[in-house]
Structure formats: C-alpha cells, structure tokens
Amino acid sequence: xxxxxxxxxxxxxxxxxxxxxxxxxxxxxxxxxxxxxxxxxxxxxxxxxxxxxxxxxxxxxxxxxxxxxxxxxxxxxxxxxxxxxxxxxxxxxxxxxxxxxxxxxxxxxxxxxxxxxxxxxxxxxxxxxxxxxxxxxxxxxxxxxxxxxxxxxxxxxxxxxxxxxxxxxxxxxxxxxxxxxxxxxxxxxxxxxxxxxxxxxxxxxxxxxxxxxxx
Numbered sequence: 543x544x545x546x547x548x549x550x551x552x553x554x555x556x557x558x559x560x561x562x563x564x565x566x567x568x569x570x571x572x573x574x575x576x577x578x579x580x581x582x583x584x585x586x587x588x589x590x591x592x593x594x595x596x597x598x599x600x601x602x603x604x605x606x607x608x609x610x611x612x613x614x615x616x617x618x619x620x621x622x623x624x625x626x627x628x629x630x631x632x633x634x635x636x637x638x639x640x641x642x643x644x645x646x647x648x649x650x651x652x653x654x655x656x657x658x659x660x661x662x663x664x665x666x667x668x669x670x671x672x673x674x675x676x677x678x679x680x681x682x683x684x685x686x687x688x689x690x691x692x693x694x695x696x697x698x699x700x701x702x703x704x705x706x707x708x709x710x711x712x713x714x715x716x717x718x719x720x721x722x723x724x725x726x727x728x729x730x731x732x733x734x735x736x737x738x739x740x741x742x743x744x745x746x747x748x749x750x751x752x753x754x755x756x757x
Contacts, residue, residue: 572695
C-alpha cells in the first residue's frame with residue numbers, strides 16, 4: 543500500500559489531538575472577541591448620544607449643557623481613536639481662555655489611550671484568529687470541533703456576564719475602583735468633581751457602560 547493510500551493510526555491520533563487543542567483555542571478567543579467587540583461599540587458617537595439622553599442621567603452641576611457635553615466628549619472620544627498626541631486635548635480652551643483639561647486629566651487620557659489601543663489590538667487579533675481558524679475548520683474537517691469551541695466560549699461569556707452584572711448593580715463603586723487599580727497607576731485616575739472629565743463622564747456614565755458591555 544502506498545504512503546498516500548491511508549493515514550497511520552499515529553498520524554490520525556496526532557491530528558485529532560491538534561484539532562481538539564484548536565477547539566479550545568476557539569473557546570478562549572470567543573469571550574475575548576465578544577467582550578472587546580462590545581467595548582469597541584461603546585467608543586462610538588451613538589453610545590454617547592444615547593447615554594446623555596438616558597432618563598435620569600445627571601445634569602452637570604457646574605453648568606455644561608447637553609450640547610456642550612456632546613461637543614467636548616466627542617473630541618475626547620476622537621482623541622482615543624486617532625494617532626494624535628496629547629496636544630490634541632491639551633490645546634483645547636474654553637471661551638474664557640482657560641484650558642479644558644488640567645495636567646492630571648491629560649496624563650490620565652494618555653493612559654486611557656494606551657490601554658484602549660492595546661485592547662483594540664487584542665480585539666482585532668482575536669477576531670482575525672477566529673476567522674482564520676474558521677476557514678481552517680471548513681477545509682480541515684473539524685467544523686464540529688470549531689462549533690463546539692464557539693459554544694463553550696459563548697457559555698464562558700455568559701458566566702462572565704452573570705458575575706459582572708451583580709457587581710455593577712450592587713457595588714459599582716468598589717468594582718470601579720478595582721478596575722482602575724488593575725489598569726492604571728494608583729491615584730492617577732482620581733479627580734475633583736469640578737474637573738472636565740468628571741463633568742463629561744460621571745459615575746453613572748461608566749456604570750451604564752459596563753452594563754451595556756454585559757448586554
């Protein structure tokens with residue numbers, strides 16, 4: 543019998559182990575892709591517009607109108623997604639000539655842009671890997687394993703959401719602090735209520751953002 547006539551049991555076993563391993567790779571990638579897709583959707587004008595119009599969204603006690611909030615928040619959102627330096631925000635001035643952001647706020651925005659950039663790079667990588675593995679599954683004959691990996695990953699995401707929602711609803715303040723302590727240096731993300739970042743993005747904004755990701 544020629545070498546091409548039949549595969550050896552050892553080679554079949556190795557191939558099966560490979561495909562089982564790839565199925566678990568799909569499982570791990572699926573929650574990452576799903577959650578970060580939700581994060582990317584939040585960094586859009588549509589979410590900000592919707593959030594500021596949510597019933598009960600707090601007014602700015604220092605005088606920003608909704609239109610002013612939309613204007614300044616859209617510039618902040620644009621900075622997070624473009625290639626500009628911090629001068630994109632640092633050069634902004636109110637009508638009276640005072641800077642829109644102070645040095646502490648600008649430093650935090652640099653950090654946020656870096657963290658978001660890393661998250662979006664991981665998002666693209668996870669989606670690309672899932673697409674490539676999907677084509678491989680179609681051509682390599684392990685479509686069932688690929689679908690099984692997606693299903694497991696979907697359930698992992700459900701468990702993640704089931705944990706996050708109670709934390710956000712019951713103890714958002716604690717959750718918010720813990721989140722920032724993980725991704726940012728201590729103290730660099732604490733601001734006065736009169737600072738522009740807090741006026742544009744109060745705690746309610748972030749609570750709703752985390753709930754939107756879970757949804």
